[in-house]
Amino acid sequence: MVEFPELFQVPLAEWVDAVMSWVLTNWGAAFDAVGDVILFALLRVEWLLLWLPWVVVVVGVGVVAWRAMRRWVAGLLMAGFLVLIGSFGHWDLAMMTLAIIFAAVMISLAIGIPTGIVMARSNSVEAIIRPVLDAMQTMPSFVYLIPALMLFGLGKVPAVFATIIYAVPPVIRLTNVGIRQVPSSVVEAARAFGSSSRQILFEVQLPLAVPSIMVGINQTTMMALAMVVIASMIGAKGLGMEVLLAINRIQIGKGFEAGLCIVLLAILIDRVTHALAARQEYAVTS
Amino acid sequence: MQNNTPTPNGGVCVEVRELWKVFGANAEQLLRSDRRSATKESILEETGCVVALRDLSFEVQRGEFFVIMGLSGSGKSTLIRCVLRLVEPTAGRILINGEDVCAYDEAQLMELRRHTTSMVFQQFGLFPHRSVLDNVAYGLKVRGVEKEERYARAREVIGKVGLREWESYPPSALSGGMQQRVGIARALATEPEILLMDEPFSGLDPLIRRQMQDELVELQAEVQKTIVFVTHDLHEALKLGGRIAIMRDGEIIQIGTPEEVITAPGDAYVREFVQDASPAKVLTAGTIMEQPNVLLYEWQGPKAALHILKTTGLDNVFLVARRGRLLGLVTVDRLAELIKKKGTSVKQALEPDMLTCTTDMIVEDLFPLAASTTYPIAVVDDKGKFVGEIHISTVLSTMIQKKEEEQEEREEKEEKEAMKADG
Numbered sequence: 001m002v003e004f005p006e007l008f009q010v011p012l013a014e015w016v017d018a019v020m021s022w023v024l025t026n027w028g029a030a031f032d033a034v035g036d037v038i039l040f041a042l043l044r045v046e047w048l049l050l051w052l053p054w055v056v057v058v059v060g061v062g063v064v065a066w067r068a069m070r071r072w073v074a075g076l077l078m079a080g081f082l083v084l085i086g087s088f089g090h091w092d093l094a095m096m097t098l099a100i101i102f103a104a105v106m107i108s109l110a111i112g113i114p115t116g117i118v119m120a121r122s123n124s125v126e127a128i129i130r131p132v133l134d135a136m137q138t139m140p141s142f143v144y145l146i147p148a149l150m151l152f153g154l155g156k157v158p159a160v161f162a163t164i165i166y167a168v169p170p171v172i173r174l175t176n177v178g179i180r181q182v183p184s185s186v187v188e189a190a191r192a193f194g195s196s197s198r199q200i201l202f203e204v205q206l207p208l209a210v211p212s213i214m215v216g217i218n219q220t221t222m223m224a225l226a227m228v229v230i231a232s233m234i235g236a237k238g239l240g241m242e243v244l245l246a247i248n249r250i251q252i253g254k255g256f257e258a259g260l261c262i263v264l265l266a267i268l269i270d271r272v273t274h275a276l277a278a279r280q281e282y283a284v285t286s
Numbered sequence: 287m288q289n290n291t292p293t294p295n296g297g298v299c300v301e302v303r304e305l306w307k308v309f310g311a312n313a314e315q316l317l318r319s320d321r322r323s324a325t326k327e328s329i330l331e332e333t334g335c336v337v338a339l340r341d342l343s344f345e346v347q348r349g350e351f352f353v354i355m356g357l358s359g360s361g362k363s364t365l366i367r368c369v370l371r372l373v374e375p376t377a378g379r380i381l382i383n384g385e386d387v388c389a390y391d392e393a394q395l396m397e398l399r400r401h402t403t404s405m406v407f408q409q410f411g412l413f414p415h416r417s418v419l420d421n422v423a424y425g426l427k428v429r430g431v432e433k434e435e436r437y438a439r440a441r442e443v444i445g446k447v448g449l450r451e452w453e454s455y456p457p458s459a460l461s462g463g464m465q466q467r468v469g470i471a472r473a474l475a476t477e478p479e480i481l482l483m484d485e486p487f488s489g490l491d492p493l494i495r496r497q498m499q500d501e502l503v504e505l506q507a508e509v510q511k512t513i514v515f516v517t518h519d520l521h522e523a524l525k526l527g528g529r530i531a532i533m534r535d536g537e538i539i540q541i542g543t544p545e546e547v548i549t550a551p552g553d554a555y556v557r558e559f560v561q562d563a564s565p566a567k568v569l570t571a572g573t574i575m576e577q578p579n580v581l582l583y584e585w586q587g588p589k590a591a592l593h594i595l596k597t598t599g600l601d602n603v604f605l606v607a608r609r610g611r612l613l614g615l616v617t618v619d620r621l622a623e624l625i626k627k628k629g630t631s632v633k634q635a636l637e638p639d640m641l642t643c644t645t646d647m648i649v650e651d652l653f654p655l656a657a658s659t660t661y662p663i664a665v666v667d668d669k670g671k672f673v674g675e676i677h678i679s680t681v682l683s684t685m686i687q688k689k690e691e692e693q694e695e696r697e698e699k700e701e702k703e704a705m706k707a708d709g
């Protein structure tokens with residue numbers, strides 16, 4: 001009774017394989033299409049970031065950071081981070097990582113914001129989606145690598161796919177919350193003046209949800225960055241893979257360098273999107 | 287000044303027939319059963335449904351100032367929202383200009399809300415992310431009016447409510463009273479036929495509230511809308527209402543003019559409501575005052591003044607300075623004397639016994655004043671500006687209503703005591 005009985009075995013692996021092969025034969029075209037969209041977005045962003053001269057990127061990021069945080073010191077610091085990354089010889093890898101984050105965040109927003117809107121407008125949809133989001137956020141991130149691998153194999157596309165799945169919950173959640181916390185008295189007033197539900201959404205609910213959505217975008221971006229590092233395990237080239245290789249070869253210094261680059265990117269992205277989110281609170285249109 | 291009579295310029299504007307609103311599951315089923323006649327409490331206990339409106343029927347005339355009054359929770363907000371179907375009625379009919387709103391589809395409803403009606407809310411319901419100008423222009427925007435046209439119209443209305451310098455600020459930069467002015471301007475910008483106002487002044491402090499009431503009365507005299515106005519404040523209802531509907535627990539207890547409501551309360555509930563509100567105690571100088579036919583200005587000569595008095599057949603008239611500041615009362619006799627003495631300034635013909643009071647003075651307190659003079663009493667605001675006059679007869683007639691009530695009460699008491707003595 002020490003060892004688990006060999007007779008009692010659940011062949012789950014075989015079942016999953018069977019399901020997957022069924023999915024791939026019957027839905028293959030759909031996943032190919034999804035893969036194509038992801039690849040298209042990714043390659044465009046990657047091409048652009050690698051094509052741009054580094055000076056342009058550094059100055060551009062510096063200016064955006066300065067405008068967003070309203071302090072030129074901050075802009076200078078953020079530009080300095082990028083220069084430091086370049087000085088480690090990791091410029092191209094950093095741009096590849098940024099490209100994956102960018103593509104994944106864009107697609108996440110394209111999926112997440114409409115989903116959040118639908119969720120906010122229907123209690124039953126919310127009741128279905130909310131537990132799914134809760135479950136997604138409690139799972140460890142590398143779990144998402146498995147379906148990505150199964151559907152898309154190794155490479156960049158599954159990396160972006162896994163990143164999207166991992167990073168999309170905050171923006172859905174905060175779009176939903178942002179719309180729902182618009183005071184009902186304001187929505188009622190809009191209704192009383194004959195707004196269509198479209199007008200209520202675009203004139204009142206979404207503008208008032210913008211601060212919340214911006215926080216969602218910030219969180220989604222940060223989660224995308226975290227996932228990109230892990231996604232290097234399934235073949236996404238970039239800083240994450242550099243860390244992974246350095247660990248495998250026990251090259252502590254190189255690993256440290258690449259890791260520091262990731263940290264610098266994280267601070268950069270977080271501060272800029274955070275500042276952009278905070279600024280929304282005070283915006284009044286006229 | 288007051289607008290207590292419905293302007294008879296044509297027919298029924300809003301008609302409510304046997305309207306029910308029940309919140310909760312199976313509301314319709316409840317209405318089909320005969321339990322519908324049970325009390326609100328027992329229905330809530332049995333079924334969990336809240337009967338907010340019970341079998342209401344009334345009409346609002348075009349151009350009328352119709353006030354719905356009742357305590358908190360009596361269903362006023364629900365009623366006014368049902369008219370626009372912001373809350374769906376459970377049963378009954380609502381006709382606006384003869385058309386059944388309950389039969390409208392979504393597009394027709396939007397059309398109605400865009401063109402025929404406007405609403406003002408207790409919590410203002412302003413758009414916090416928009417400037418005052420964009421708030422006021424909102425109704426025109428959803429209607430699809432071009433930017434320039436809607437801004438021009440919005441600016442016009444903003445000017446009317448006195449917020450010209452504030453148009454580019456967000457509502458949060460404004461005080462409560464100013465925010466509600468924005469709410470009113472937003473409602474007026476679409477030039478609606480019907481204005482629905484749900485306790486628009488309840489959140490404001492008393493001084494601002496009174497001022498806004500006065501402005502609303504003036505505005506109504508100017509624009510002549512059909513107004514349905516909700517309040518829980520009897521004084522406000524009496525001041526503004528052409529007719530008042532009194533609600534309790536989702537039912538209308540009484541509909542009548544302010545005078546009718548006060549002098550002939552429909553039942554014990556209404557009587558309790560208006561108990562402290564015998565006219566003399568409720569009405570203020572501001573509400574019973576009248577506008578004089580003629581005023582004299584200090585720069586007018588004595589002869590011109592006498593001529594004005596003679597041609598209008600008056601014995602006396604109030605004299606005001608620049609900006610309407612009250613100087614005193616001029617009588618025909620004193621004027622004639624002055625002219626005989628070849629005086630040059632009308633100010634030399636002032637009657638020393640003139641009395642003044644402020645707009646918020648209670649009529650009851652005016653009584654001793656009224657008894658001591660034969661001239662009208664001048665009403666001034668807190669800056670000394672002349673705003674109206676009160677005739678002794680008005681004070682007396684309001685007082686007499688009170689005396690009659692007291693008389694009745696005394697008689698009732700005496701009867702009871704007599705019966706006790708007998709028994």
Ligand SMILES: Nc1ncnc2c1ncn2[C@@H]1O[C@H](COP(=O)(O)OP(=O)(O)O)[C@@H](O)[C@H]1O
Binds near residue numbers: 309310337338362365
């Ligand atoms: N959405 C709702 N669901 C359930 N009950 C409601 C709802 N709205 C109002 N009520 C109930 O209907 C009654 C009338 O409310 P309301 O019209 O707001 O009164 P008022 O405006 O006179 O204070 C109250 O008993 C209230 O609790």
Ligand SMILES: [Mg+2]
Binds near residue numbers: 363364
């Ligand atoms: Mg209410």
